[in-house]
Amino acid sequence: MQMFEDKGLTTSEVTQMLQSLLADDVGFASGRPVASMSTEPHSLGVEVFSRSMEKNAGRFHTFAGSAKVEREVIDMIGDLLHLAEPFGTTTSGGTESNILAMLSHREAARKKTGMREIIASKTVHASVDKAAWILGMKLVKTEVDDQFKAVPDAIEHAIGPNTVGIFATAGTTYLGQVDPIEEIADTASKHRLPLHIDAAFGGFVIPFLNDLGIGHHAFDFQVDGVTSVSTDPHKMGLGPIPCGCILFRSERHLKTVTRQVPYLRGASAFQPTLLGTRPAGSILGTWAVMKHLGRSGYRSIVRQCMKRTMNIKDRVEPSSTLSLAIQPVMNILGIKTKVVSLELATQKMEDRGWRIDLSPLPPTMRIVVMPHMTDGTVNALLNDLEEAAGTVPSD
Numbered sequence: 001m002q003m004f005e006d007k008g009l010t011t012s013e014v015t016q017m018l019q020s021l022l023a024d025d026v027g028f029a030s031g032r033p034v035a036s037m038s039t040e041p042h043s044l045g046v047e048v049f050s051r052s053m054e055k056n057a058g059r060f061h062t063f064a065g066s067a068k069v070e071r072e073v074i075d076m077i078g079d080l081l082h083l084a085e086p087f088g089t090t091t092s093g094g095t096e097s098n099i100l101a102m103l104s105h106r107e108a109a110r111k112k113t114g115m116r117e118i119i120a121s122k123t124v125h126a127s128v129d130k131a132a133w134i135l136g137m138k139l140v141k142t143e144v145d146d147q148f149k150a151v152p153d154a155i156e157h158a159i160g161p162n163t164v165g166i167f168a169t170a171g172t173t174y175l176g177q178v179d180p181i182e183e184i185a186d187t188a189s190k191h192r193l194p195l196h197i198d199a200a201f202g203g204f205v206i207p208f209l210n211d212l213g214i215g216h217h218a219f220d221f222q223v224d225g226v227t228s229v230s231t232d233p234h235k236m237g238l239g240p241i242p243c244g245c246i247l248f249r250s251e252r253h254l255k256t257v258t259r260q261v262p263y264l265r266g267a268s269a270f271q272p273t274l275l276g277t278r279p280a281g282s283i284l285g286t287w288a289v290m291k292h293l294g295r296s297g298y299r300s301i302v303r304q305c306m307k308r309t310m311n312i313k314d315r316v317e318p319s320s321t322l323s324l325a326i327q328p329v330m331n332i333l334g335i336k337t338k339v340v341s342l343e344l345a346t347q348k349m350e351d352r353g354w355r356i357d358l359s360p361l362p363p364t365m366r367i368v369v370m371p372h373m374t375d376g377t378v379n380a381l382l383n384d385l386e387e388a389a390g391t392v393p394s395d
């Protein structure tokens with residue numbers, strides 16, 4: 001059988017085939033993905049996106065209305081992250097944002113010769129390694145403390161003649177930890193280095209934790225010395241995939257990542273993104289979701305996720321077979337096993353249909369309490385976790 005046949009199939013044949021192929025997907029509605037940082041996008045965003053499929057955000061000269069909407073998304077996120085006049089762009093997600101941030105560090109230090117270096121703690125997301133690899137730069141990784149936070153002194157100590165920038169994280173992938181941004185920013189300012197904050201996950205969580213009095217984290221443009229911040233509407237922003245965003249404090253930084261496309265006109269001619277053709281629909285969907293939910297909508301979503309996070313904590317802490325790596329800072333938990341190996345417990349959970357990550361730093365099962373996790377899911381998850389962690393292997 002040819003893979004790409006000459007004669008096309010009917011729409012209903014195609015739909016049926018696709019349905020059977022997709023039977024292996026574990027959708028959010030099942031409640032089973034419990035380590036994902038994305039979730040079921042808000043229905044309004046899905047509706048807007050599905051009506052905007054033809055719109056190309058790489059062609060803002062043609063889609064000038066979509067360009068205005070992107071501007072409003074940037075301005076809303078700027079407002080959320082304490083930057084009155086943001087310079088930035090939406091992106092395809094946290095990876096592209098980190099590549100752009102590192103590119104801006106490299107380009108701002110063009111005069112430096114030799115292998116340019118970026119400093120970040122070892123809890124930085126894998127996309128930062130990818131960025132250094134792509135950009136031909138060296139990522140110098142520093143130690144973390146016993147709470148898995150970056151150590152400012154270690155960062156300062158790692159600064160050398162080839163250092164061109166620093167990365168820190170607000171909401172680490174591993175444990176949802178927030179690095180000591182203020183102290184790192186002091187170091188960055190002292191050494192006149194740009195500082196990027198990866199708030200891919202935390203950007204749509206921390207401001208609301210602060211509002212709710214659950215956290216007190218200064219992590220964004222409120223902190224002098226922070227030069228760029230990235231956050232992803234397609235994670236806790238409930239926007240449709242793909243939608244990330246990076247903001248720079250000054251136009252100078254945005255310019256360093258902007259290229260001219262000579263054959264395009266007007267708004268399309270200057271592109272600060274890695275991608276050319278890119279969906280405007282997910283940007284429009286994100287705009288709609290942000291407008292519809294408002295800050296109060298996100299606050300209640302974060303409150304709900306934190307309530308469920310604390311329910312998990314309250315059951316894990318007294319357990320004789322499970323323990324927590326750290327006290328949860330946001331809606332992410334790292335769970336350790338006391339009796340059976342982590343690998344075995346994780347495998348047992350996978351066998352039961354759960355989609356859990358085995359996280360290396362520290363070795364834990366990683367749970368992200370996203371809005372698609374209901375009280376029922378949390379309860380079922382914990383029942384299975386207790387069982388999976390409670391049986392000693394008989395060998």
Ligand code: 0PR
Pocket residue numbers: 035036037038092093094095096098125127169171172173198199200201232244357
């Ligand atoms: N920065 C941080 C702090 C992140 O956690 C992530 C994604 C990124 C950047 C990259 O974002 P994009 O994926 O949008 O490019 N973190 C998780 C990841 O490593 C998200 C995740 C984790 C998704 C587990 C699914 C999953 O099962 O992909």
